[in-house]
Amino acid sequence: xxxxxxxxxxxxxxxxxxxxxxxxxxxxxxxxxxxxxxxxxxxxxxxxxxxxxxxxxxxxxxxxxxxxxxxxxxxxxxxxxxxxxxxxxxxxxxxxxxxxxxxxxxxxxxxxxxxxxxxxxxxxxxxxxxxxxxxxxxxxxxxxxxxxxxxxxxxxxxxxxxxxxxxxxxxxxxxxxxxxxxxxxxxxxxxxxxxxxxxxxxxxxxxxxxxxxxxxxxxxxxxxxxxxxxxxxxxxxxxxxxxxxxxxxxxxxxxxxxxxxxxxxxxxxxxxxxxxxxxxxxxxxxxxxxxxxxxxxxxxxxxxxxxxxxxxxxxxxxxxxxxxxxxxxxxxxxxxxxxxxxxxxxxxxxxxxxxxxxxxxxxxxxxxxxxxxxxxxxxxxxxxxxxxxxxxxxxxxxxxxxxxxxxxxxxxxxxxxxxxxxxxxxxxxxxxxxxxxxxxxxxxxxxxxxxxxxxxxxxxxxxxxxxxxxxxxxxxxxxxxxxxxxxxxxxxxxxxxxxxxxxxxxxxxxxxxxxxxxxxxxxxxxxxxxxxxxxxxxxxxxxx
Numbered sequence: 001x002x003x004x005x006x007x008x009x010x011x012x013x014x015x016x017x018x019x020x021x022x023x024x025x026x027x028x029x030x031x032x033x034x035x036x037x038x039x040x041x042x043x044x045x046x047x048x049x050x051x052x053x054x055x056x057x058x059x060x061x062x063x064x065x066x067x068x069x070x071x072x073x074x075x076x077x078x079x080x081x082x083x084x085x086x087x088x089x090x091x092x093x094x095x096x097x098x099x100x101x102x103x104x105x106x107x108x109x110x111x112x113x114x115x116x117x118x119x120x121x122x123x124x125x126x127x128x129x130x131x132x133x134x135x136x137x138x139x140x141x142x143x144x145x146x147x148x149x150x151x152x153x154x155x156x157x158x159x160x161x162x163x164x165x166x167x168x169x170x171x172x173x174x175x176x177x178x179x180x181x182x183x184x185x186x187x188x189x190x191x192x193x194x195x196x197x198x199x200x201x202x203x204x205x206x207x208x209x210x211x212x213x214x215x216x217x218x219x220x221x222x223x224x225x226x227x228x229x230x231x232x233x234x235x236x237x238x239x240x241x242x243x244x245x246x247x248x249x250x251x252x253x254x255x256x257x258x259x260x261x262x263x264x265x266x267x268x269x270x271x272x273x274x275x276x277x278x279x280x281x282x283x284x285x286x287x288x289x290x291x292x293x294x295x296x297x298x299x300x301x302x303x304x305x306x307x308x309x310x311x312x313x314x315x316x317x318x319x320x321x322x323x324x325x326x327x328x329x330x331x332x333x334x335x336x337x338x339x340x341x342x343x344x345x346x347x348x349x350x351x352x353x354x355x356x357x358x359x360x361x362x363x364x365x366x367x368x369x370x371x372x373x374x375x376x377x378x379x380x381x382x383x384x385x386x387x388x389x390x391x392x393x394x395x396x397x398x399x400x401x402x403x404x405x406x407x408x409x410x411x412x413x414x415x416x417x418x419x420x421x422x423x424x425x426x427x428x429x430x431x432x433x434x435x436x437x438x439x440x441x442x443x444x445x446x447x448x449x450x451x452x453x454x455x456x457x458x459x460x461x462x463x464x465x466x467x468x469x470x471x472x473x474x475x476x477x478x479x480x481x482x483x484x485x486x487x488x489x490x491x492x493x494x495x496x497x498x499x500x501x502x503x504x505x506x507x508x509x510x511x512x513x514x515x516x517x518x519x520x521x522x523x524x525x526x527x528x529x530x531x532x533x534x535x536x537x538x539x540x541x542x543x544x
Contacts, residue, residue, distance in 0.1 A: 012032055013032070014032055014033055014034040014037055015031040015032050015033070016031070016033065016034075016037040016040065016041065017034060017036065017037055019034040019036070019037075022034045022037075022054060023035060023053065023054055024038050024051055024052070024053065024054060025051070025052055025053070025054045025056075025057040026041060026049050026050065026051055026052075027050045027051075027052050027056075027057060027058065027059060027060045027070075028047070028048050028049055028050045028060070028070055029041070029047065029049060032054065033051070038051055048070065050070065050072055050101075052101055056101065056104060056105075059100060059101065059104060060072055060081070060100060061081060063081075063082070063083035063085070063086060065083075065085075065086060066083050066085045066086065069083035069084060069085055069086075070083060071083045071086075071100070072084075072099065072100055072101075073087060073097045073098065073099055073100060074097065074098055074099075074100050074103055075087075075092050075095045075096070075097050076095070076096045076097065076098055076103075076319055076320065077092075077095035077096055077320060077323075078092070078095060081100065082097065096320060147265070151262075151265075154262055154263060155262070158261065158262065169248075173246065176246055180243060183241050183243075187237075187238070187240075187241070190238035191237065191238060193238075194234065194238055197230075197234075198234050201230055201234070208223060208224070208227065211223075212224070271482065272482060272525075272543045272544065273543070273544045274497065274505065274506055274542055274543060274544070275541065275542055275543065275544055277510055278508045278510070278511055278527075278540045278541060278542040279511075279540065279541045280511050280512075280538055280539070280540055281526065281539045281540065281541055282316050282537075282538070282539035283536060283537075283538055283539075284302070284314055284316070284318040284536060284537040284538075284539075285318055285535065285536055286304055286306070286312065286314065286318075286535050286536065286537060287310075287312065287320070287535070288304065288306030288307055288308065288312075288535040289306070289307050289535060290306050290307035290532055290533065290535070291304060291306040291307075291517070291518070291530045291531065291532055291534075291535045291536070291537070292305060292306050292307075292333075292334070292517055292518050292530060292532060293305050293306075293334050293335050293429075293476075293517075293518040293530065294335075294518045294519070294520050294528050294529075294530050294537050295335050295336050295337045295343070295520050296337060296520050296521070296522045296528065297313060297337050297341070297343075298522075299522040299523055299524065299526075300315055300316050301313055301314070301315055301316075301321065302314050302315075302316075302520075302528060302537060303335050303337060303343055304335075304530070304537065305332045305333075305334070305335045305345065306535070307331065308331060309325055309326045309329050309330060309331050309332070310323050310324070310325055310326075311323070311324040311325075311326070311332060311335060311343065311345060311356065312324075314537070316539065324343075324356055324361070326345065326347060326354070326361070327347075327354055327361040327363070328347055328349070328350050328352075330347050330348075330349040330350060331349075332345040332346060332347060333345075333346045333347070333348045333372070333373050333374065334346050334373060334374040334375055334429070336375050336376050336377045336383070337377065338355075338377045338381065338383075339377055339378075339379070339380075339381045340381070342355050342356065342357045343355070343356040343357075344356070344364065344375065344377070344383065346372040346373060346374070346375055346385070347372075348371045348372055348373055351366065351367040351368070351370065351371050351372065352364075352365065352366050352367070352372070353365040353367075353372050353375065353383070353385060353400075364383075364400075364402070364403050365385075365400060365403050367387065369389060369390050370387045370388065370389055370390065371387060371388055371389075371390065371426075372385050372386070372387045373385075373386050373387060373388065373425075373426045373427075373428060374386045374426075374427070374428050374429045374430055375430070376429075376430050376431050376432060378399075378432045379432065379436075381401075382399050382400060382401050382406065383399070383400045384397055384398070384399055384400075384430055384432060384438060385397065385398050385399075385400065386419075386426065386428040386429075386430055386440065388421055388423075388426045389421070392421055392423065393421055394410065394417065394421055395410075395417070395419040395420065395421040395426060395428065396408055396409060396410035396418075396419070397409040397410075397419070397430060397438060397440065407455065409438065409451060409455040412457045413456070413457070418440075418449055418451065418457060419440060419442050419445070419449060420442055420444040420445045423444060427441075427443040427444075427475055428440050428441060428442055428443065429441045429475060429476045429477045429518070429519070430477060431477050431478050431479050431485075432479070433450075433479040433483050433485065433500060434479060434480075434481065434482075434483040434500075435483050435500055436452070436453035437450050437451065437452055437453065437458060437500065438450070438451050438452075438453070438455075439477055439479060439485050440477070441474035441475055441476065441477040441487050441488075442474070443473050443474060443475055443490075446462055446463075446472045446473055446474070447460045447461060447462045447472075447474070448460070448461040448462075448474055448477065448485065448487050448498070448502075450485070450502065458502075459501065459502040460502075461485075461487075461496075461498055461502045461504075463489075463496070463504075464496075464504040471491065471492065472489060472492075473489065473490055473491050474487040474488065474489060474490075474496070475487075475488045475489075475490040475516070475517045475518075476488040476516065476517050476518045476519035476529075476530070477519060478519040478520050478521050478527070479521075480521050480525045480527075481521075481525055482525075483499070483500040484497055484498065484499055484500070484505065485497070485498050485499070485500065486508075486519055486521075486527065487519070488516035488517055488518075488519055488529065489516075490515055490516060490517060490532075492509075493509070493513050493514055493515065493516065494507050494508060494509035494513060494516070495507065495508040495509070495513070495516060495519070495527075495529065497542070508527075508540065508542055511538065511540055513529060513531065513538070514531050514533065514534055515531060515532045515533050515534075516529045516530065516531060516532075517529075517530050517531075517532045518530040525542075525543050526539055526540065526541055527539070527540045527541075527542055528540075
């Protein structure tokens with residue numbers, strides 16, 4: 001839309017000399033000024049003046065607390081305009097302030113740059129990705145149909161094989177039946193052939209015995225003499241045989257063997273390739289001289305702690321959003337954002353773990369004979385805390401639900417300590433992996449120690465094979481959505497990426513890192529790294 005000041009029907013002029021289209025405006029006197037009249041207007045020292053570009057007119061306002069003053073600065077800590085009297089007051093004395101005009105111009109240029117970046121690069125990339133979604137979804141259906149067809153084909157082949165085997169066994173039964181019936185038929189023929197002979201023998205014996213009851217003569221004597229008994233011949237049935245009838249013994253159906261016969265279906269693996277060269281997305285300068293820990297409040301806000309007793313919340317533009325002093329005034333050792341959005345920190349000097357919620361600080365846990373150092377929040381809402389005994393002889397990791405201890409992890413299966421001790425300042429950052437493993441960066445041991453959720457040792461990572469163990473001193477540690485483990489190699493100014501089983505994947509070492517320590521990732525797997533001595537937090541992209 002055309003600016004009214006450039007309209008031919010309504011040309012705005014300098015209020016002092018009538019020059020058209022004045023480029024300046026006094027936001028206190030509410031008059032338009034050309035360049036030549038700015039000096040003349042400022043020469044009137046009876047009033048305050050605030051010269052701004054014409055397009056920024058109306059940017060300042062009267063102070064709500066000091067009605068005669070105008071607000072030319074913005075308290076970025078409180079995010080409110082302030083006048084000179086407010087700036088000098090105790091309320092804003094320690095706060096960060098910026099000139100409203102300069103801030104506005106800086107933000108306007110940032111918005112213009114962002115708009116150009118969003119329109120020309122980011123939005124087209126998302127449009128292209130959105131266009132590919134239906135294609136990807138269709139590919140899923142095609143691959144699924146292909147797998148289903150292959151399974152059906154294998155099932156049909158197995159059914160055919162089973163049917164062939166069953167049919168063969170049925171044919172064997174038919175053959176055995178035929179043999180059995182043939183033997184029966186053969187026995188029937190022999191019996192049927194012998195029955196008439198037995199019948200005739202009975203008749204002959206009856207006739208002969210009847211004659212012998214009458215008067216005997218010489219011929220009868222001859223007949224009796226010629227008689228031969230066939231009783232033994234007929235006593236046993238002809239063609240006797242024994243039959244062992246066939247039986248069927250079904251095998252127990254073994255699903256595992258059936259699966260082996262059918263084949264195997266590989267698991268779906270969704271992986272995200274790592275960038276060959278990770279990129280720095282944001283570089284945030286904090287107020288710490290020594291910066292140790294960082295934890296994501298959200299994808300755009302970060303809690304930090306370092307060498308003083310202040311916990312600070314920054315946005316990605318490096319603006320300080322909030323400051324919280326520890327309850328005891330002691331330096332916090334480590335911080336973690338809980339699943340519910342609260343902030344917890346360890347106070348090793350008074351052996352406590354504390355929760356920051358809103359403006360309140362609540363002591364969650366008070367330890368005896370142990371000192372808490374590093375901690376993390378788990379997916380279930382528990383806290384995992386690394387602690388060392390007061391005599392510095394033992395170190396363990398304890399799981400808490402609220403303030404209740406649920407688990408203590410200290411020894412391996414051979415009764416040896418899992419973690420090193422004997423140091424006053426115990427650097428053992430820890431993180432829960434996606435597979436519920438507990439990963440501890442044991443700096444003194446030169447190893448990342450990974451145990452299962454049950455506390456059983458899974459692995460010790462001491463660097464890739466080409467790295468001498470004595471040169472590896474891991475400090476910070478975090479895990480990402482792919483269950484990869486990232487740990488900061490403080491002395492060598494780099495970060496190791498390993499998989500959940502301890503396999504080395506890659507270094508992050510080309511981002512100008514200096515003494516990296518605390519690590520965390522946001523919901524998009526962007527990595528935040530603290531540089532201890534520079535007091536900086538760097539946001540890195542390491543996935544494509």
